[in-house]
Amino acid sequence: MPRVTEEHRTARRDQILSAAMRCVARDGFHKMTMANVIAESGLSAGAVYGYFKGKNDLIQAIARRAVGGFAADLDTLADGDDQVTLPGALEVVLARARGLTADSEGGLPRIAIHAWSEAARDDEVKEIVRTNIDSIIKSWARVLARARADGNLGPDGDLDQMARSMYSLMIGFALQGLILDDVDEESYLAGFTALLA
Amino acid sequence: MPRVTEEHRTARRDQILSAAMRCVARDGFHKMTMANVIAESGLSAGAVYGYFKGKNDLIQAIARRAVGGFAADLDTLADGDDQVTLPGALEVVLARARGLTADSEGGLPRIAIHAWSEAARDDEVKEIVRTNIDSIIKSWARVLARARADGNLGPDGDLDQMARSMYSLMIGFALQGLILDDVDEESYLAGFTALLA
Amino acid sequence: MPRVTEEHRTARRDQILSAAMRCVARDGFHKMTMANVIAESGLSAGAVYGYFKGKNDLIQAIARRAVGGFAADLDTLADGDDQVTLPGALEVVLARARGLTADSEGGLPRIAIHAWSEAARDDEVKEIVRTNIDSIIKSWARVLARARADGNLGPDGDLDQMARSMYSLMIGFALQGLILDDVDEESYLAGFTALLA
Amino acid sequence: MPRVTEEHRTARRDQILSAAMRCVARDGFHKMTMANVIAESGLSAGAVYGYFKGKNDLIQAIARRAVGGFAADLDTLADGDDQVTLPGALEVVLARARGLTADSEGGLPRIAIHAWSEAARDDEVKEIVRTNIDSIIKSWARVLARARADGNLGPDGDLDQMARSMYSLMIGFALQGLILDDVDEESYLAGFTALLA
DNA sequence: CATGAATGAGTCTTCATTCAT
DNA sequence: TATGAATGAAGACTCATTCAT
Structure with a gap:
């Protein structure tokens, strides 16, 4: 009591x-x-x-909180009613990342990068990050499955493998956003979209 | 002297x-x-x-050396005689990353991640990393230009913007390779190729 | 109340x-x-x-309780009806010390040693220990007087001075019992008895 | 070099x-x-x-130095040319203890007591103290053997067992000297001598 | 009265850097 | 020029004690 x-x-x-x-x-x-x-x-x-x-x-605890929450929107997308396209899904995630950067807690993406670095030398943090990456990739795979079902993704290709690329595109944006000055969602998305074409 | x-x-x-x-x-x-x-x-x-x-x-000095060298092959590709495709170019870069991981100096990709983390808090390191990312993106843009010239990339899209996605795919592989256990070039490339299809 | x-x-x-x-x-x-x-x-x-x-x-309070009780038997001996010999008296005290070692409170002799150590640096504890040693020596002197009366101790020698040796023999046993592995009452008593012979 | x-x-x-x-x-x-x-x-x-x-x-290191040196004289006695008696041997040792008390390093006997206390809770210090007690008892046994050879000790009794009592008499003096005010070698020795009579 | 969360001075220890030899 | 002993500021953590509830 x-x-x-x-x-x-x-x-x-x-x-x-x-x-x-x-x-x-x-x-x-x-x-x-x-x-x-x-x-x-x-x-x-x-x-x-x-x-x-x-x-x-x-x-x-910081690492856990920092890496979590990035992909909260992915499951919503996968389970929602709207048509799912790859650029559309990525846009949602990038918007979230942008929002977190300006967060009161000082920028989750920034902390996430520190967490990756720490994961490279501390096994307990590594396990936290590993679990998080796994979970995000799983979410991306669900989103990709949905995109495929919606006819917005070709029928071939292993979804988990493809999800890894989506994860890369997502964190690459976070990293570039922190280091470079002129990174914005719009142009990043445009680049990705052009690549798919 | x-x-x-x-x-x-x-x-x-x-x-x-x-x-x-x-x-x-x-x-x-x-x-x-x-x-x-x-x-x-x-x-x-x-x-x-x-x-x-x-x-x-x-x-x-460590940061400079660690982030350099990742993209040495890109310029060779852009200037070479062989047909350039996106998966082909990415393959070359991933192979290089793999090689560096097993390096005698203990894994450049690992150190590169530490460098990103440090760049997030120290302006001098940030400048080093920024310069490096810029340079790699420039190289990717040249490779993409070559791929377009070779007819292996559609005529639309800003090359610099597209290059950013390629950079993301490259470093995402490095990060996943360090944290996850089952990342290999082949499946990663397969995922990327499927995405493009 | x-x-x-x-x-x-x-x-x-x-x-x-x-x-x-x-x-x-x-x-x-x-x-x-x-x-x-x-x-x-x-x-x-x-x-x-x-x-x-x-x-x-x-x-x-701990020091007071720890050092007390060691010599409770001595007064009983001095006032009892049985013949009192030095080895006999020592035997009774050692048996008590042995018993206390296995005590539920974790070993009074052990705590007593900590109390001596503390007495060496804190005057209030020193006073507690001093009073206790004085009292035990007084008790030993009474026991020795009784032994002399019983004809089991020579007529010469200052009893208080002799009591100090008895005190030493008693605490020496406690200390050795804590540090050494092979200390038992029997052999310790045998050594003392042989010394007297 | x-x-x-x-x-x-x-x-x-x-x-x-x-x-x-x-x-x-x-x-x-x-x-x-x-x-x-x-x-x-x-x-x-x-x-x-x-x-x-x-x-x-x-x-x-402190514990090692503090408990050592107490019995340095014992071996000298055992190997010397002079007649060895128990009170005589004890006198030498007590004199040494007295000298150490006034030492520039602040009183080895005092520190020795702290070492015993520490030995009661730390196995590494315990081992140091154990080794030291063993060695002193061995030295006392040699002194007793010499006393017996000189005809100043009866022929019966296990020397190692008797040595333990001598050790007790020695450290008991050190302890009493620290806590009580009126302890001097002379009266302590007189008490011991009377006990033997 | 009882509780136990909160306090903050005090401990041990590390480590980048210097400088006499 | 090379050495590595010495420096001392700074860091993580503890614990006796208090006091609002």
Whole structure:
């Protein structure tokens, strides 16, 4: 029978996590210091450590949240009533990515890139990212199946293999958007559409 | 200053850089310690600092080397005599990426991912990566122009915009290859080819 | 204030003290954390602080209980009807020490050693230990007086001075029993008896 | 080919160790802070960590030095030309203990008590202390053998068992000397001698 | 009274960099 | 020019204690 409600705990955890994500977006995982997170969260050191076992635990929570949510729209597309085309589906996803970039938490795509980097050296983060990529590719495969059913995709080709290319197109946009100055959905989509033609 | 000395300097610098790249491939930029680099290079602290101003300088040199070299083959393709198709061009690049992964320096693609992450928080590295992406996209645009000239690509579409998708397909492969277990050039290419159909 | 409440208070205090002694036996005074004591006692932080002013207060209570009780049998011996010999008296005390080692509270001798160590740096604990040693030596002196009266000890020698050696023999056994593997009462007593011969 | 001589390293290590022993004598193992040791040694944090892996390593080195040296005289006695009696041997050892108490490093007996306490909770320190006790008991057994050969000890009794009592008498003196105010070699020896009579 | 979340000063440890030899 | 011992600021984490509920 907790003295403090479960909601309160969740809210506090979220408060810390959001603060930490702002730090990571600004500094990356390894230049994010616990002191910064503590200051940014407005709590005390002890409080933060009451909600997260340590910096590693926090990093994993951040990675989980950062890579999730990119592909939320894909399942909606696959299950929706509208005609599904590849450029149309990609457009929806890119729009989401754009939105996340301007997010209050400081840019999920940016954090996602840090998560990939961390996944390249830490097995626990790697597992988080792997699971996420798998899930997104599965979603893309469903979208492609739907496009094929709608007659907007040729009958040949393994959907999972094709989904990997769609995943690449999606994250490639996120990366280019962060590094280059002149990347916008419209021209990126135009390029992809022209390629398909 | 005699020429041998200059060669000696270059060799030494390379020796340090190679050691540092092994460290980064293993640990990432921020868990790479100068002590590790010093030990791995077999030189002394003072020596390393004689060739690189500091850790930042070293990081930038690593980033430069890591992101370079991915697209060396693209210009060859554009200038060569063989017919150029998109899947064919992508195949060449993926094969190169595969080769680099098993490199003695510990995997350039891995380091490249660390470089993107670092670019997201450090403007000097960002500039290095930006220049590199620009250059690769330019090369892809040349390849696409050649493919169009060869009649293997439709007449419509802005080549630079299309090149961005090709860049995405290329780096998406590198990322998936690092995180997922079952990524191979053949199936990835098959997916891309099916998409084009 | 009703009597039951007072009993309740005493029981609670004891509950905390026992929990704390298990912690000290396991971890020593300084690696014993209040959090551990709180968890081990099954009470809340506030409750524990209601019974003990703080960690120091708890440490002193533990020290008091740990060093007491070692020599309870000595007075019984001095006042009893049986013939008193030195090996016989020592045997009784060693048996008690053995028993305490296996105690539910985790080994009083072990805690006593921690108390000596603490006495070497904290004057309040030092006073507790000093009082206890004085008292045990006094008891030994009474036992020696009785042995002399029984004709089992020569007529010469200051009893208080001799008592100090008996104290040493007693605690030396406790210490050796904790550190060495092959210490048993029988052989230790045999050694002492042979020395006297 | 070290740039700095081995002697220099040894001297530095000793400088740190001595500083640390003063800290332990004053504060005990767990209230000894690395910051104190660093300040007391006059070196920097990094330097200290260059000579000791960490606090644990330092604790073990302190424990090793503190418990050693107590019994150095015993072997000399056993191998010497003078008649050996038990009170005579004990006197030599007590005199040494007295001397160490006033030592520049702050009192080896005091630190030894801390070491026993630590041995009760840390297996590595326990092993150090165990080895030391074993060795002292062995030395006492040699002294007793010599006393017996000299006709100053009865022919019966296992020497190793008797040696344990001698060890107890020795450390009991050290402990009492630290806690009680009125302990001096003379009266302690008188008590022991009277006991033997 | 009881609770246990929150506090924040204090610990140990690392590591980029320098500079006397 | 080369060395590597030394520096010390900065980082992650702990834990005795309090106090709002």
